[in-house]
Amino acid sequence: xxxxxxxxxxxxxxxxxxxxxxxxxxxxxxxxxxxxxxxxxxxxxxxxxxxxxxxxxxxxxxxxxxxxxxxxxxxxxxxxxxxxxxxxxxxxxxxxxxxxxxxxxxxxxxxxxxxxxxxxxxxxxxxxxxxxxxxxxxxxxxxxxxxxxxxxxxxxxxxxxxxxxxxxxxxxxxxxxxxxxxxxxxxxxxxxxxxxxxxxxxxxxxxxxxxxxxxxxxxxxxxxxxxxxxxxxxxxxxxxxxxxxxxxxxxxxxxxxxxxxxxxxxxxxxxxxxxxxxxxxxxxxxxxxxxxxxxxxxxxxxxxxxxxxxxxxxxxxxxxxxx
Amino acid sequence: xxxxxxxxxxxxxxxxxxxxxxxxxxxxxxxxxxxxxxxxxxxxxxxxxxxxxxxxxxxxxxxxxxxxxxxxxxxxxxxxxxxxxxxxxxxxxxxxxxxxxxxxxxxxxxxxxxxxxxxxxxxxxxxxxxxxxxxxxxxxxxxxxxxxxxxxxxxxxxxxxxxxxxxxxxxxxxxxxxxxxxxxxxxxxxxxxxxxxxxxxxxxxxxxxxxxxxxxxxxxxxxxxxxxxxxxxxxxxxxxxxxxxxxxxxxxxxxxxxxxxxxxxxxxxxxxxxxxxxxxxxxxxxxxxxxxxxxxxxxxxxxxxxxxxxxxxxxxxxxxxxxxxx
Numbered sequence: 313x314x315x316x317x318x319x320x321x322x323x324x325x326x327x328x329x330x331x332x333x334x335x336x337x338x339x340x341x342x343x344x345x346x347x348x349x350x351x352x353x354x355x356x357x358x359x360x361x362x363x364x365x366x367x368x369x370x371x372x373x374x375x376x377x378x379x380x381x382x383x384x385x386x387x388x389x390x391x392x393x394x395x396x397x398x399x400x401x402x403x404x405x406x407x408x409x410x411x412x413x414x415x416x417x418x419x420x421x422x423x424x425x426x427x428x429x430x431x432x433x434x435x436x437x438x439x440x441x442x443x444x445x446x447x448x449x450x451x452x453x454x455x456x457x458x459x460x461x462x463x464x465x466x467x468x469x470x471x472x473x474x475x476x477x478x479x480x481x482x483x484x485x486x487x488x489x490x491x492x493x494x495x496x497x498x499x500x501x502x503x504x505x506x507x508x509x510x511x512x513x514x515x516x517x518x519x520x521x522x523x524x525x526x527x528x529x530x531x532x533x534x535x536x537x538x539x540x541x542x543x544x545x546x547x548x549x550x551x552x553x554x555x556x557x558x559x560x561x562x563x564x565x566x567x568x569x570x571x572x573x574x575x576x577x578x579x580x581x582x583x584x585x586x587x588x589x590x591x592x593x594x595x596x597x598x599x600x601x602x603x604x605x606x607x608x609x610x611x612x613x614x615x616x617x618x619x620x621x622x623x624x625x626x627x628x629x630x631x632x633x634x635x
Numbered sequence: 636x637x638x639x640x641x642x643x644x645x646x647x648x649x650x651x652x653x654x655x656x657x658x659x660x661x662x663x664x665x666x667x668x669x670x671x672x673x674x675x676x677x678x679x680x681x682x683x684x685x686x687x688x689x690x691x692x693x694x695x696x697x698x699x700x701x702x703x704x705x706x707x708x709x710x711x712x713x714x715x716x717x718x719x720x721x722x723x724x725x726x727x728x729x730x731x732x733x734x735x736x737x738x739x740x741x742x743x744x745x746x747x748x749x750x751x752x753x754x755x756x757x758x759x760x761x762x763x764x765x766x767x768x769x770x771x772x773x774x775x776x777x778x779x780x781x782x783x784x785x786x787x788x789x790x791x792x793x794x795x796x797x798x799x800x801x802x803x804x805x806x807x808x809x810x811x812x813x814x815x816x817x818x819x820x821x822x823x824x825x826x827x828x829x830x831x832x833x834x835x836x837x838x839x840x841x842x843x844x845x846x847x848x849x850x851x852x853x854x855x856x857x858x859x860x861x862x863x864x865x866x867x868x869x870x871x872x873x874x875x876x877x878x879x880x881x882x883x884x885x886x887x888x889x890x891x892x893x894x895x896x897x898x899x900x901x902x903x904x905x906x907x908x909x910x911x912x913x914x915x916x917x918x919x920x921x922x923x924x925x926x927x928x929x930x931x932x933x934x935x936x937x938x939x940x941x942x943x944x945x946x947x948x949x950x951x952x953x954x955x956x957x958x959x960x961x
Contacts, residue, residue: 364822365793471910472678501677501849506893506906513903528822531852535895535904558898572827573897574852578875586831587824590792 317391318352319522320359320376320490325349325385327368327375331595343595345371347546348385350621353539355489358516358523360537360554362530362569366591368546369526373492376524377409378402389490407437407486414495416479420467427453427463430482439486448485455518456481457511473504480511484519492524497532509536530573534558542566545594545602548621552628562630564607601633609634638706639811639843640666640689645703647681647688650696656914658684658698660867663941666811671837671844673854673875675890676864679911682847685864686813689845690730691720708810726756729804733816735796739788745772746784749803756807771802776832794825801829805836812837815847830857851894855879863887866912866922869941873948883950885927921953929954 327346330339345368353359363369374380376387378394387394389409394402413419420429430452431445440448450460456477462470470478476496483491493512497505509532515521527533533540534554541551542565550563561567568585575582587606592598598605604614613633621631647659659681666672674682687693688700691712705712707728712720732738739748749768753759759767765784772780775798788796797817804812814833818826830853837844846857854861858875863884871884882888892905909926921927924934933953944950 364824473910501911502851502890503677503893503907504910506895506904507908509895509904510906530823531895531897534897535900568824570897572823574826574830574850574856575896576851576855576879576891576894577896578855578858578879580855584827586827590794590825591822 317355318388319355319390320524321352321386321388322372322376323350323386323388325372325375325387326383327371327380328383341595344546344597345594346375348621349543349546349548350385351541351548351551353490353522353524355522356516356520357539358525358537360533360540361524361526361543362528362533362540363543364528364569364591366545366594367543368594369543370494372543373411373494373524373526377411377492379411404437407433407439408488409490409492410483410486410488412476412479412483412491412493412496414498416475416482417467417470420475420478422467425464425466426470426478429467430478430485433482433486437486449481452481452485455515456484457507471504472500473507476500476508477511480508480515484515487519488521490522490524492526494526495528496525498527498529505532512536530570542569545592545597547602547631548629549603549632550628550630552626552630556626556628562624562628562635563603563632564609564634565603568606568608601631637668638665639668639708640664640845641704641706642685642689643704643706645685645688645705646701647684647693647698648701649698651915654915657867657917658914659688661703662864662867662869664862664869664872666843666845668810668843669837669841670859671834671846671857672860672862673846673848673858674862674864675848675851675854677849677890677911679866679914680864681867682864683815686730686815686845686847689813690724690728722756725752726807727809728811728813729807729809730813730815731797731800731804731817733819735793735800735820736788738800739796741788743787744784745786745788745791745799749784749799749806752803752806767806768802771806772799774805775799775802776828794821794829797821797825797829798832801832801836805840805842808840809842811843811845813845813847816849817846818853819848819850826853833857851891863890866914866917868922868951869949870923870952871948871950872941873944873946877946877948881946881948883944883948883955884923884952885929885954886923889926921951 325346326348328342328344331341333340361369375382427449431449434440434445453462458477497508525537537554540554540557542549544565550566561570568587571584589606592605600616601614601619604610619631619633621629623629642664645659645662649656649658662685676682689705746768750764753764753767769780769784772783777783777798818829861875861878862869863871865886871887882891889907907926912922919938921934921939924930939951939953941949941951944955
């Protein structure tokens with residue numbers, strides 16, 4: 313496989329959750345949490361998936377890793393469709409794809425020492441012998457800015473920032489190719505958040521990691537990601553290289569999202585696009601372009617016809633009739 | 636302009652099994668009429684407990700206001716009895732919280748919850764209160780007001796609930812609104828709507844706002860005056876433009892530098908090393924000293940006090956004391 317080839321390729325991915333109702337729990341409709349999403353990530357790149365709550369960005373991450381089954385589409389990891397794999401084949405591939413959560417505390421067993429929690433996966437996958445484990449774990453703890461004495465501590469003895477370091481250490485110890493990080497810095501204070509962002513970047517430079525970084529915070533995403541995808545109600549609205557997308561957002565939703573981020577410069581006066589109303593009910597999304605109910609530029613066509621997610625040059629794609 | 640709120644030497648302590656936590660430690664601040672004052676700080680800085688102390692919401696027996704004065708319109712709130720405080724709270728001082736879902740009663744209809752303060756404080760009849768409640772729902776930008784009034788909290792989204800909380804808060808035309816992280820749980824596009832609305836109500840009614848937040852972006856957008864807290868102490872305060880352009884305290888500087896800013900990329904973010912100290916292990920010292928790049932001997936043994944640093948700013952830092960001529 314060449315360097316330029318995509319490590320992760322997502323094509324037409326769909327994930328529908330049934331809505332059940334009544335005595336017999338009949339399916340009365342679907343929440344289209346992920347509705348025909350396509351994007352790809354090259355080796356060593358960081359793809360930032362942004363969107364507001366209910367946009368389906370976390371479901372994309374979980375569906376890629378087969379933590380929940382897809383409804384349709386394909387997910388290719390290093391050229392192999394993960395959904396074609398048998399359970400034991402998938403299990404062998406798992407160490408190469410790791411997930412980091414917003415709150416690692418809830419994914420740690422409170423009665424297991426941190427060192428054992430990190431080393432567990434190495435043993436499970438037969439990637440290290442019991443005698444090697446301690447050394448490997450200590451290495452990764454140090455790499456993540458923790459100390460050797462943390463090995464024997466319990467999860468409750470760690471602060472929020474340290475717990476996120478543990479979460480990162482636990483993913484890194486398996487020597488993965490792809491890390492999917494779901495809002496990994498959202499629960500942290502600014503001063504700690506900067507430490508963790510720097511850790512993510514440092515690790516990428518050292519190990520050539522590929523990240524899918526899921527976040528609602530555009531300033532963090534801009535800082536970390538080389539490519540960005542913007543989701544709204546389960547649909548990809550726009551993708552493109554970071555610099556172009558931030559300098560010249562094409563989709564009205566991307567524009568609104570960027571202009572809504574408060575900037576810590578008091579005198580700065582910005583043109584703000586304030587969106588009307590609320591996110592529509594995802595079980596009953598608007599027809600046509602899903603964004604038309606809140607779009608300040610919507611025309612008649614937007615209400616009737618679903619815009620195609622199409623190539624507009626310069627590695628950029630957008631789903632909008634007006635572009 | 637007169638001060639609506641004056642806090643002097645406020646200390647709020649929590650008695651735990653391991654010892655006393657000085658959550659708020661000798662804090663002073665003023666809010667003038669029609670002004671937005673932001674308290675900014677990270678978790679554990681004492682910013683929310685300061686607000687809770689003003690509202691008399693610090694829960695005993697573990698927590699109590701240990702000393703100081705909280706004057707609202709010249710009346711010391713700490714000297715008032717329960718009933719006297721009730722006539723002010725929710726009426727002249729209103730508060731909104733981060734989690735609107737947990738602040739509303741889940742078994743009461745939205746309209747009834749809006750009517751409650753109107754009947755209690757404004758002595759309105761039920762009929763008049765309902766009419767006003769429906770008007771208020773419209774004023775906070777929600778359409779179908781009648782229908783919403785007859786809904787329960789779980790039927791509304793987080794953004795709508797926060798609008799309802801604001802409607803309840805402004806229903807009695809308070810002089811002071813305390814907003815504790817009002818937009819932290821909301822999406823950015825909804826946050827922009829809510830902040831716009833708060834600003835508009837402030838302009839229209841002349842009320843003051845004490846806004847508590849960890850988000851420096853929100854501070855820059857909303858504040859007239861900023862108070863920076865760290866480990867229960869005020870470390871710096873000043874007019875918003877001066878403080879952002881010329882921060883004095885190493886903590887404020889670090890905080891501003893470590894925040895990624897949209898359209899201003901750096902290769903490596905500045906980060907403040909270490910973490911907030913354990914509140915049980917604080918000794919007389921500058922509480923920031925072990926994270927500070929400019930730490931001197933005196934910082935480890937003596938606590939700096941808040942002093943004038945010129946430019947309308949005040950800062951509690953030994954570095955400042957050296958450079959100001961005595």
